[in-house]
Amino acid sequence: MTLTSAPFHVLTDGSSTSAQGFSAAGITAGIKASGKPDLGIWASDVPCVAAGTFTQNTFPAAPVVLSRDRLRSRRAQAVAFNAGNANACNGAQGLADATEMAALAAQNLGIAPELVLVASTGIIGVQMPMDVIRAGIPRVHVRPDGGHEAAGAIMTTDTRAKECAVALQIGGREVRIGAMTKGVGMIHPNMATMLAFIGTDAGLDPSYAQTALKRAVDRSFNMITVDGDTSTNDSCFLLANGLSGAPELSEASPDATRFQAALEAVCIDLARKMASDGEGATKLLQVEITGAASDADARAAARAVVGSSLFKAALHGSDPNWGRIFAAVGYSGAQVDPNRAALWIGSVQIAQHGIATNASKDSARAEMLGDEVNVRVDLGLGAATATAWGCDLTEGYVVENSAYST
Amino acid sequence: MTLTSAPFHVLTDGSSTSAQGFSAAGITAGIKASGKPDLGIWASDVPCVAAGTFTQNTFPAAPVVLSRDRLRSRRAQAVAFNAGNANACNGAQGLADATEMAALAAQNLGIAPELVLVASTGIIGVQMPMDVIRAGIPRVHVRPDGGHEAAGAIMTTDTRAKECAVALQIGGREVRIGAMTKGVGMIHPNMATMLAFIGTDAGLDPSYAQTALKRAVDRSFNMITVDGDTSTNDSCFLLANGLSGAPELSEASPDATRFQAALEAVCIDLARKMASDGEGATKLLQVEITGAASDADARAAARAVVGSSLFKAALHGSDPNWGRIFAAVGYSGAQVDPNRAALWIGSVQIAQHGIATNASKDSARAEMLGDEVNVRVDLGLGAATATAWGCDLTEGYVVENSAYST
Numbered sequence: 001m002t003l004t005s006a007p008f009h010v011l012t013d014g015s016s017t018s019a020q021g022f023s024a025a026g027i028t029a030g031i032k033a034s035g036k037p038d039l040g041i042w043a044s045d046v047p048c049v050a051a052g053t054f055t056q057n058t059f060p061a062a063p064v065v066l067s068r069d070r071l072r073s074r075r076a077q078a079v080a081f082n083a084g085n086a087n088a089c090n091g092a093q094g095l096a097d098a099t100e101m102a103a104l105a106a107q108n109l110g111i112a113p114e115l116v117l118v119a120s121t122g123i124i125g126v127q128m129p130m131d132v133i134r135a136g137i138p139r140v141h142v143r144p145d146g147g148h149e150a151a152g153a154i155m156t157t158d159t160r161a162k163e164c165a166v167a168l169q170i171g172g173r174e175v176r177i178g179a180m181t182k183g184v185g186m187i188h189p190n191m192a193t194m195l196a197f198i199g200t201d202a203g204l205d206p207s208y209a210q211t212a213l214k215r216a217v218d219r220s221f222n223m224i225t226v227d228g229d230t231s232t233n234d235s236c237f238l239l240a241n242g243l244s245g246a247p248e249l250s251e252a253s254p255d256a257t258r259f260q261a262a263l264e265a266v267c268i269d270l271a272r273k274m275a276s277d278g279e280g281a282t283k284l285l286q287v288e289i290t291g292a293a294s295d296a297d298a299r300a301a302a303r304a305v306v307g308s309s310l311f312k313a314a315l316h317g318s319d320p321n322w323g324r325i326f327a328a329v330g331y332s333g334a335q336v337d338p339n340r341a342a343l344w345i346g347s348v349q350i351a352q353h354g355i356a357t358n359a360s361k362d363s364a365r366a367e368m369l370g371d372e373v374n375v376r377v378d379l380g381l382g383a384a385t386a387t388a389w390g391c392d393l394t395e396g397y398v399v400e401n402s403a404y405s406t
Numbered sequence: 407m408t409l410t411s412a413p414f415h416v417l418t419d420g421s422s423t424s425a426q427g428f429s430a431a432g433i434t435a436g437i438k439a440s441g442k443p444d445l446g447i448w449a450s451d452v453p454c455v456a457a458g459t460f461t462q463n464t465f466p467a468a469p470v471v472l473s474r475d476r477l478r479s480r481r482a483q484a485v486a487f488n489a490g491n492a493n494a495c496n497g498a499q500g501l502a503d504a505t506e507m508a509a510l511a512a513q514n515l516g517i518a519p520e521l522v523l524v525a526s527t528g529i530i531g532v533q534m535p536m537d538v539i540r541a542g543i544p545r546v547h548v549r550p551d552g553g554h555e556a557a558g559a560i561m562t563t564d565t566r567a568k569e570c571a572v573a574l575q576i577g578g579r580e581v582r583i584g585a586m587t588k589g590v591g592m593i594h595p596n597m598a599t600m601l602a603f604i605g606t607d608a609g610l611d612p613s614y615a616q617t618a619l620k621r622a623v624d625r626s627f628n629m630i631t632v633d634g635d636t637s638t639n640d641s642c643f644l645l646a647n648g649l650s651g652a653p654e655l656s657e658a659s660p661d662a663t664r665f666q667a668a669l670e671a672v673c674i675d676l677a678r679k680m681a682s683d684g685e686g687a688t689k690l691l692q693v694e695i696t697g698a699a700s701d702a703d704a705r706a707a708a709r710a711v712v713g714s715s716l717f718k719a720a721l722h723g724s725d726p727n728w729g730r731i732f733a734a735v736g737y738s739g740a741q742v743d744p745n746r747a748a749l750w751i752g753s754v755q756i757a758q759h760g761i762a763t764n765a766s767k768d769s770a771r772a773e774m775l776g777d778e779v780n781v782r783v784d785l786g787l788g789a790a791t792a793t794a795w796g797c798d799l800t801e802g803y804v805v806e807n808s809a810y811s812t
Contacts, residue, residue, distance in 0.1 A: 323530020
């Protein structure tokens with residue numbers, strides 16, 4: 001975790017159950033052929049103010065349809081989740097199955113079914129194995145120390161669990177935010193991302209909860225790409241149970257800025273973890289755009305560079321082929337004056353006024369050898385900035401994705 | 407070539423010099439380290455009505471800036487071209503070099519410099535080796551039978567030359583269209599494509615020439631993708647010298663429809679050749695969208711599917727992972743009703759009403775084993791259609807692009 005000098009501190013061994021009153025568990029139900037964990041529940045002891053962001057894909061999965069509908073109440077208490085099957089492109093049966101999955105989890109927890117959201121990830125277009133789900137959910141026993149176990153049960157092609165938690169002071173009380181997420185293919189979030197669960201014991205005004213989440217997601221999960229493919233299942237949930245006893249935050253609260261900073265830090269940390277664990281990835285790519293004419297331009301340019309197959313492949317070979325970076329900025333739609341653009345790979349300035357500097361290729365290559373590579377493009381037009389994250393494109397990505405469903 | 411039942415016929419051994427009065431040549435000047443052909447000239451015996459479409463990349467290469475400016479006169483007679491260096495991101499020196507390259511070619515041909523366009527392809531951000539160009543251009547001797555030689559000299563990572571020519575009758579005269587193009591990385595044309603030169607001996611009204619070219623490009627080169635990266639150098643030129651003696655065509659001419667069909671057929675044939683020779687490609691992917699609510703929707707959906715890294719990887723493994731196709735349509739921006747969408751891989755209908763049919767995975771896989779795979783998605787919403795072409799994503803693409811510049 002790379003958070004520094006922020007008005008909060010990072011918790012050692014943080015997870016989605018780090019905030020007071022959250023518990024979780026994950027089991028191997030048998031949805032995945034691999035025999036790895038694939039089913040779980042994440043819950044709060046009490047009903048929460050809830051917010052969510054979801055995929056903009058027009059083939060939304062059944063759990064997205066169900067959870068989006070339920071979140072109109074801005075209240076939720078738990079999420080039932082599974083890996084191994086996305087329950088997408090499954091028609092009316094898919095929606096019935098997601099609804100039953102929520103009901104089973106509600107029964108397990110002894111709460112109202114309407115307070116349970118659902119999140120699924122895995123293969124698209126295969127009906128849910130409901131016998132497995134029906135047998136599995138009663139065996140899930142949520143515990144306050146079950147966060148890591150739950151994070152393991154939402155992994156698909158992830159090579160490691162992705163968790164983060166922070167604490168900050170609000171009104172003399174310690175408030176915590178704990179979260180988990182999973183990646184790592186079909187990652188090009190639009191308004192949301194692949195599954196992310198964020199639990200806080202802060203008290204949040206419902207309208208503020210949605211605003212704060214949207215803002216954080218826009219600067220984190222919406223700024224990463226692995227392969228340019230926006231999933232049918234992207235879902236990001238924020239549950240706030242107020243159990244810290246801290247005063248409720250609204251948009252106008254003086255402490256809202258600090259809570260927002262902490263929430264964004266958690267989301268950015270998880271987004272970076274997702275990008276660096278992209279399918280087949282060996283390197284994390286961070287692209288910063290400065291000097292853009294507008295925020296939208298900065299975001300578009302940053303996303304174009306982290307999404308460029310050509311630069312991603314060059315990154316894999318530690319090849320400072322910087323023309324591919326300018327080319328990506330050039331097709332991003334951002335306003336550009338080629339004579340003003342400058343470019344750095346790590347600390348080496350490789351282009352100025354739109355053309356090559358005298359920097360040696362070897363010095364630029366040296367900056368690309370590590371497992372994290374930083375690129376900065378200054379457009380020289382304004383004050384807007386944005387940062388995006390991605391990974392290299394490797395033979396491993398191709399191998400992993402050329403025979404996944406069968 | 408797969409053209410059938412069209413109001414024109416395909417010429418055996420067609421090239422960019424198949425139309426009357428066109429000649430070309432290519433040589434090994436020494437721009438490429440490989441020692442392969444890398445410099446050439448394509449010319450008409452007489453000045454032509456000329457049209458062009460160019461990359462929308464905001465870092466346009468110097469030859470794009472020069473040629474776009476010169477085409478405002480709607481007249482041109484020749485194109486000087488090279489492979490091995492894109493002359494992009496080279497500032498004022500780049501533009502001066504492109505201008506000198508045109509002047510050298512004009513001197514060689516004994517024509518006015520303003521009638522010479524320039525096209526370059528290769529590495530970005532490296533100044534043109536002008537000593538090599540100055541020594542090379544006088545050695546280029548254009549000949550009516552030099553089409554194939556010229557097509558060889560614009561190749562970069564292309565594994566084969568891409569040429570096509572057709573003939574049709576207009577006003578009792580035989581009119582020919584001959585063309586060449588090159589790919590095959592940084593291919594995601596927007597309003598134009600990588601280098602394409604089309605010469606016809608038809609007589610074309612200047613305004614009609616531009617309209618006809620734009621229309622053909624929109625249905626061919628603008629509907630292919632290899633890697634989603636829009637180049638800095640895309641240029642497509644149409645030169646019409648009128649030497650067939652056929653009556654001049656304008657938008658209102660009865661024969662314009664037939665000329666348009668022939669021009670589109672040439673462009674589509676070359677676009678397919680580019681897609682199937684995409685870097686690392688082993689298969690051509692053709693995606694047809696039917697039943698879309700609008701032409702724009704159909705085009706966006708078709709382009710999204712051929713651009714999906716996940717489906718391209720699945721295609722490589724002949725894996726009928728059709729959820730990735732619907733997911734791509736779903737993030738394309740096209741209007742979709744998931745309950746109406748149907749999907750075919752080859753002749754196998756694999757989804758209906760948005761969900762899986764009973765078709766066996768093996769039958770779908772069998773349709774994916776050949777070197778050309780056809781996918782059709784019917785959106786069930788309207789009458790608009792579009793077709794796009796792409797290729798599979800392979801380990802070869804990654805290997806080829808992880809160490810290109812050095």
